[in-house]
Amino acid sequence: MDNGHPIQVEGLSHHFGRGALRKQILFDINTSIPAGEIVIVTGPSGSGKTTLLTLIGALRSAQEGSVRVLGHELCGARSGKLETVRRQIGFIFQQHNLVASLSAEQNVALALRVNHKLGGGKARTRAREMLEAVGLGERMGHRPEQMSGGQRQRVAIARALVTDPPILLADEPTASLDKQSGREVVDRMQVLARQHGTTILLVTHDNRILDIADRIVHLEDGKLSTFTDAVIADNQRMMQTLADHRKKQPLDKVVAELDEAGFEDMLREISEESSQFLEATALARDRAFRSMLEQGLFAFTLKLGELLDAERASLFLRDGDELVLRVAEDLPDEGEIRIDIGTGIAGAVAGGGEVIRVDDAYADPRFNPDVDRQSGFRTRSILGLPIKNRDGEVFAVAQLLNRRDGQPFAPEDEERFSEFVAPLGVILETLQTLDQSSIRHERTS
Numbered sequence: 001m002d003n004g005h006p007i008q009v010e011g012l013s014h015h016f017g018r019g020a021l022r023k024q025i026l027f028d029i030n031t032s033i034p035a036g037e038i039v040i041v042t043g044p045s046g047s048g049k050t051t052l053l054t055l056i057g058a059l060r061s062a063q064e065g066s067v068r069v070l071g072h073e074l075c076g077a078r079s080g081k082l083e084t085v086r087r088q089i090g091f092i093f094q095q096h097n098l099v100a101s102l103s104a105e106q107n108v109a110l111a112l113r114v115n116h117k118l119g120g121g122k123a124r125t126r127a128r129e130m131l132e133a134v135g136l137g138e139r140m141g142h143r144p145e146q147m148s149g150g151q152r153q154r155v156a157i158a159r160a161l162v163t164d165p166p167i168l169l170a171d172e173p174t175a176s177l178d179k180q181s182g183r184e185v186v187d188r189m190q191v192l193a194r195q196h197g198t199t200i201l202l203v204t205h206d207n208r209i210l211d212i213a214d215r216i217v218h219l220e221d222g223k224l225s226t227f228t229d230a231v232i233a234d235n236q237r238m239m240q241t242l243a244d245h246r247k248k249q250p251l252d253k254v255v256a257e258l259d260e261a262g263f264e265d266m267l268r269e270i271s272e273e274s275s276q277f278l279e280a281t282a283l284a285r286d287r288a289f290r291s292m293l294e295q296g297l298f299a300f301t302l303k304l305g306e307l308l309d310a311e312r313a314s315l316f317l318r319d320g321d322e323l324v325l326r327v328a329e330d331l332p333d334e335g336e337i338r339i340d341i342g343t344g345i346a347g348a349v350a351g352g353g354e355v356i357r358v359d360d361a362y363a364d365p366r367f368n369p370d371v372d373r374q375s376g377f378r379t380r381s382i383l384g385l386p387i388k389n390r391d392g393e394v395f396a397v398a399q400l401l402n403r404r405d406g407q408p409f410a411p412e413d414e415e416r417f418s419e420f421v422a423p424l425g426v427i428l429e430t431l432q433t434l435d436q437s438s439i440r441h442e443r444t445s
């Protein structure tokens with residue numbers, strides 16, 4: 001199906017090798033990228049990111065499924081067609097791939113000549129404009145070896161975009177750069193792409209640049225998922241790890257029985273864990289990471305309602321003496337819904353710290369029918385569950401309304417509900433930690 005998007009991938013699978021060595025790298029990839037959108041592909045090393053990029057970029061031919069780029073089907077395409085498509089794409093690789101003997105200006109102008117668009121003085125003028133645009137007006141005459149990594153990568157951006165391609169493909173463009181140069185490179189890329197309506201597919205495992213994306217997808221073992229799905233999977237893994245840890249013996253006993261090598265291993269494990277945590281909190285100012293967690297929170301809450309067959313699922317966060325509605329199907333676009341702790345069922349759950357099951361809401365004096373009146377929803381039964389932090393304080397309330405079969409919620413529902421609420425707690429606590437550390441960041445910077 002052609003929806004007019006510059007990049008359309010359907011049922012794409014890819015193998016490398018032959019015979020016994022034949023190995024599947026990509027599995028049934030589906031994605032479609034509208035014009036002007038910036039999509040980031042994340043995923044661990046070896047997951048197939050570069051392979052995917054080279055297939056979309058017509059750098060190798062697709063074997064199975066469909067890859068439509070700028071209206072051309074690349075699966076089974078002849079080399080002539082691949083080349084036609086390739087010429088319309090700007091590429092930026094991890095290594096800048098600049099010609100060592102040419103100056104920045106000559107490297108950028110070369111792209112114009114190769115594509116037969118412009119030659120001579122006009123190419124030089126365009127190249128200069130482009131280098132100005134990436135902030136390298138002073139370095140036009142420098143050769144790659146006379147520039148820093150960040151500057152070379154900016155020349156590569158100028159070269160990739162000087163022909164004004166409708167599509168830009170970038171493979172780990174910040175991998176060899178320090179934090180600040182990496183930031184500068186992607187910021188330039190984003191500004192130029194926005195000006196020209198360029199569609200960008202960017203592969204990275206650099207979490208620091210995720211915020212330039214309109215959409216983030218995740219590739220793992222050759223399979224593509226949305227980032228939200230990946231976060232949910234990660235959270236389940238995290239919960240499993242935590243559960244496994246709890247089953248282990250008390251730490252002092254473990255340590256007492258360790259030999260020196262074992263103790264070193266353990267120290268390494270602990271410091272790795274804390275550096276991972278620090279890395280996570282360093283993401284505090286990263287809007288994409290936050291929004292990914294928010295999406296995870298949202299998806300998880302709604303999933304909870306679905307699994308327990310409830311008509312509504314919502315989540316309140318504690319803010320001082322009040323609860324703020326954080327997740328619900330019909331969250332108002334503007335303004336907030338706030339409830340005093342101690343009023344309403346959710347408030348009572350927060351105040352008492354206990355699960356509350358209500359079979360008939362309108363017969364319960366704690367129930368506040370105003371909310372129904374505002375939303376037009378008719379509440380029958382309620383299951384409210386407190387979510388506690390490590391200090392045992394309620395910091396959120398999850399709430400399910402109306403079992404779809406018309407029955408009140410049963411004790412078994414309560415049990416299943418509490419199982420699922422644990423990962424929600426993890427996401428919520430991470431968000432809170434991020435809030436706190438971003439406040440810290442703002443104070444110190």
Ligand SMILES: Nc1ncnc2c1ncn2[C@@H]1O[C@H](COP(=O)(O)OP(=O)(O)O)[C@@H](O)[C@H]1O
Pocket residue numbers: 016017025043044045046047048049050051052
């Ligand atoms: N030309 C090739 N021939 C055989 N195997 C390859 C080739 N290119 C990549 N692979 C394998 O495909 C897998 C995915 O590689 P790649 O797409 O480079 O992953 P990523 O970019 O996510 O690190 C790896 O296991 C890699 O060894």
Ligand SMILES: [Mg+2]
Pocket residue numbers: 049050051171
């Ligand atoms: Mg790669």
